Amino acid sequence: MAKLNVNGKAFDVKVDPDTPLLWAIREQVGLTGTKYGCGVAQCGACSVHLNGELARSCAIPVSTLKPTDKIVTIEGLSRDGSHPVQKAWAAVDVPQCGYCQSGQIMAAAALLKKKPKPSDTDIDTAMTNICRCGTYQRIRAAVHMAASGGTAAVTTNSQKKA
Amino acid sequence: MARTSIASSRSAKVSRRNVLVGAAAAGGGLALGFHVPALEAAVPSQRPIAAAKGAEVNAWVVIGNDETVTIRVARTEMGQGSLTGLAQLVAEELNCDWKKVRTEYPTPGQSLARQRVWKDFSTGGSRGIRGSHDYVREGGAAAREMLIQAAAQQWGAKPGECVAAGGIITHKPSGRTVTYGKVAAAAAKLEPPKSVKLKDPKDWTIAGKPLKRLDTADKLTGKQVYGVDVKLPGMVSAAIKDAPIFGSEIKSYDEAKIKAMPGVRRLVRVNATTVAVVADTWWQAKKALDALPIQYEDSPHAKESSATIAARLKEGLEPEAKNVFVGNKNGDALAAIAGAAKKVEAVYSTPFLHHATMEPMNCTALYTPEKCEVWSPTQNGEGSLAAAAEASGLPLNKCEVYKMPPGGGFGRRGRQDYVTQAVAIAKQMPGTPVKLIWSREEDTQHGYYRPITRCRLAAGLDDKGALVGLHVRLSGQSIVAYQQPAALQNGMDSRMFQGMWAEPGEAQIGYSVPNLLIEHAMRNTHVPVGPWRGVNTNQNAVYLECFMDEVAKAAGKDPLEFRRALMAKYPKHLGILNTVAEKAGWGKPLPQGVFRGIAQHMGYGSYSAAVAEVSVNRGRVKVHRMVLGVDCGHAVNPDQIAAQVEGSVAFGLGAALYQEITVKDGRVVESNFDNYEIMRLEAFPKIETVVAPSGDFWGGVGEPTICVASPSVLNAIHAAIGKPVRSLPLKNVDLRSA
Ligand code: FES
Ligand code: FES
Numbered sequence: 068m069a070k071l072n073v074n075g076k077a078f079d080v081k082v083d084p085d086t087p088l089l090w091a092i093r094e095q096v097g098l099t100g101t102k103y104g105c106g107v108a109q110c111g112a113c114s115v116h117l118n119g120e121l122a123r124s125c126a127i128p129v130s131t132l133k134p135t136d137k138i139v140t141i142e143g144l145s146r147d148g149s150h151p152v153q154k155a156w157a158a159v160d161v162p163q164c165g166y167c168q169s170g171q172i173m174a175a176a177a178l179l180k181k182k183p184k185p186s187d188t189d190i191d192t193a194m195t196n197i198c199r200c201g202t203y204q205r206i207r208a209a210v211h212m213a214a215s216g217g218t219a220a221v222t223t224n225s226q227k228k229a
Numbered sequence: 230m231a232r233t234s235i236a237s238s239r240s241a242k243v244s245r246r247n248v249l250v251g252a253a254a255a256g257g258g259l260a261l262g263f264h265v266p267a268l269e270a271a272v273p274s275q276r277p278i279a280a281a282k283g284a285e286v287n288a289w290v291v292i293g294n295d296e297t298v299t300i301r302v303a304r305t306e307m308g309q310g311s312l313t314g315l316a317q318l319v320a321e322e323l324n325c326d327w328k329k330v331r332t333e334y335p336t337p338g339q340s341l342a343r344q345r346v347w348k349d350f351s352t353g354g355s356r357g358i359r360g361s362h363d364y365v366r367e368g369g370a371a372a373r374e375m376l377i378q379a380a381a382q383q384w385g386a387k388p389g390e391c392v393a394a395g396g397i398i399t400h401k402p403s404g405r406t407v408t409y410g411k412v413a414a415a416a417a418k419l420e421p422p423k424s425v426k427l428k429d430p431k432d433w434t435i436a437g438k439p440l441k442r443l444d445t446a447d448k449l450t451g452k453q454v455y456g457v458d459v460k461l462p463g464m465v466s467a468a469i470k471d472a473p474i475f476g477s478e479i480k481s482y483d484e485a486k487i488k489a490m491p492g493v494r495r496l497v498r499v500n501a502t503t504v505a506v507v508a509d510t511w512w513q514a515k516k517a518l519d520a521l522p523i524q525y526e527d528s529p530h531a532k533e534s535s536a537t538i539a540a541r542l543k544e545g546l547e548p549e550a551k552n553v554f555v556g557n558k559n560g561d562a563l564a565a566i567a568g569a570a571k572k573v574e575a576v577y578s579t580p581f582l583h584h585a586t587m588e589p590m591n592c593t594a595l596y597t598p599e600k601c602e603v604w605s606p607t608q609n610g611e612g613s614l615a616a617a618a619e620a621s622g623l624p625l626n627k628c629e630v631y632k633m634p635p636g637g638g639f640g641r642r643g644r645q646d647y648v649t650q651a652v653a654i655a656k657q658m659p660g661t662p663v664k665l666i667w668s669r670e671e672d673t674q675h676g677y678y679r680p681i682t683r684c685r686l687a688a689g690l691d692d693k694g695a696l697v698g699l700h701v702r703l704s705g706q707s708i709v710a711y712q713q714p715a716a717l718q719n720g721m722d723s724r725m726f727q728g729m730w731a732e733p734g735e736a737q738i739g740y741s742v743p744n745l746l747i748e749h750a751m752r753n754t755h756v757p758v759g760p761w762r763g764v765n766t767n768q769n770a771v772y773l774e775c776f777m778d779e780v781a782k783a784a785g786k787d788p789l790e791f792r793r794a795l796m797a798k799y800p801k802h803l804g805i806l807n808t809v810a811e812k813a814g815w816g817k818p819l820p821q822g823v824f825r826g827i828a829q830h831m832g833y834g835s836y837s838a839a840v841a842e843v844s845v846n847r848g849r850v851k852v853h854r855m856v857l858g859v860d861c862g863h864a865v866n867p868d869q870i871a872a873q874v875e876g877s878v879a880f881g882l883g884a885a886l887y888q889e890i891t892v893k894d895g896r897v898v899e900s901n902f903d904n905y906e907i908m909r910l911e912a913f914p915k916i917e918t919v920v921a922p923s924g925d926f927w928g929g930v931g932e933p934t935i936c937v938a939s940p941s942v943l944n945a946i947h948a949a950i951g952k953p954v955r956s957l958p959l960k961n962v963d964l965r966s967a
Contacts, residue, residue, distance in 0.1 A: 100451015
């Protein structure tokens, strides 16, 4: 048994104490936006906010959590996809398969909370989640866009007419 | 993929069986109705089928009263953007309002019941668009003509007096208008036109534009339901373990050890080598499986290692090696090189690689003696259907596949092993839906890996530094030999030579060499192999393009000039090379310590080139900027093409920098992202993409540029440190002494 506070709601979850928060969120709380990628804190697909800090939920056994710990998942980041990071992600068309993107968005939101105007180096250091589709250039552009309140990202692509 | 298509053999199998069941299959799209009492409460979205509300004008287009246009897409969207691109092509011919466009997947079962009206579902070989642009555009055009005809009939006018634009039909003489939604039901009853004329791409207004993807919103909020997220009433979860040494049979396991563990329902022997634990939740299943002692029979492969495999491949490079196939030949390369003023020789090697899709393999299956349903994140829906039929023992028309959007495919999800497994487990538990999820470890150690190869290259130069002979000897594993041995051509796998073929159109070599010999020594291993984004173009481009720089250097020539001199007969290869060189500022000064490398290659019907800017500091490589160009003939969505080019750099260059699957005691050593490293944002260079469609052909997009990413960077490293790097990944090479 564990008591979890997820997205402002209290849940009693029946799990073994060593169950990772990720699986409690997915299988007991029933929110599947938080993803399993590696289970060993390597990829960041399972990123959530724990008391406002970025955390990789696959590496947190529920037994280490207090009922007062505030967990926010991608579903709780905004009601309707209106968080500035989500809006920037849409504007830059970041996702490919999308599987990593819940984690990427949670990581970016945590970064911007700490550093509202991050430099490229800040982004390099903070955004360590894996994206196998390789959306990194767009992630970087979208973080800058969210930081600047929605100014257009620089595009470096060109099309040559036939 | 390429000339020997593994994916299409699956489809061929489906269509053969299709003939058998065709007579029994009903005609209506939704006629496969089935009822599973336990699931009556299920919400419709749990069974995603093509069921848009409105009038089905034809198989591709459904128009609602509210003017919503639903476009059916048979190919899988796994990130590559073809869902949006295919919808653009249909919408372009349909002349509808793009803002009203939605998409849906028909299921393979629906297609089967309608004589494969949606044709090929398989999504590999960068074929999503180039393999279906004609018939989907015709579908859009036919629907437009039928809508116009319906409006004309309603007005008592001639169709020729009417035009359609933005979903509105106008009768030119009278100025009367009507929307698509108002005439769609009448249009649906009309005979489709016998033939339609497709638009000249020059006149496109929806296709060819960098429109936003249609599938983004749910990926930003966690709402997108992937295969791993499927929820069904009464569902249980399964974790699975195949033998660590490929093919080792299970001798015994101690079920008593895990029987009482929380949530455990049962243990299932899936096949001779594989066991699964079914539990209430996946975490419980995985914990129990990890605790299960399993004994395996002795394996003949237990002594295999990366070293034994390397030795076998090295033997294939010897002049007297047997089982060697010629892929491309003109003149007498060996004699020309022997008699040349100057000789250059090198041996390159590339390792096994894993796909490592972000979403591990998974599949949900529900079996009853009457019906087998699977929720499959697959690149080939019809392949999943065939696998479900085979594993369940039910006929195809008693099976159904709900395609879940895969969290990455890259070739891995063209296989159906996870479907076969899920059905095998579900068959033991009739009426109970089973969700099978592989752990990352299982996923890493039971892939269909990019084959390992080595390559010996030799070139001869005359006294003016012109190339007189080139000999390329590949040695290594063949995908066709592993997956589809019947498709070998007298023992040869022609795809080994991808990008070095003499024939134009798909993956042609871009150089004229007076004396040329390209061969492959077939050297297979016990390790399962399969297509990995870009397949053999990856290795071949590294070998050929890096060696080109070595030869250019020996000739005392600039790498770009040296290539240009050999490319006059290959204007499209040369065209993209020149475009990229110009955009990158080839030859212009660079900051201190930064060096350039260049590469070009052809694959998947498209021409690619890249220039990389790299510095090497105390052995550490930093890739600063890359310019990549692709000539894919027609560019359906330039922004999504750019996204694929960017992604291909992460995939291809990431592999060159960090990745290898190694073998010890017959098994894969690497297990997770801590020892199979993926490129991250911090290492990702600034990418500039040039989309340069030259207009008279349809080439692929998802794979073509991946093969130039690595050689352009390796050539820049060569320029930086003065020596070539011939063995990948780079993490194993000390660049201070390379
Ligand atoms: S699943 Fe938690 S970091 Fe990968
Ligand atoms: S978008 Fe596919 S893994 Fe990031």
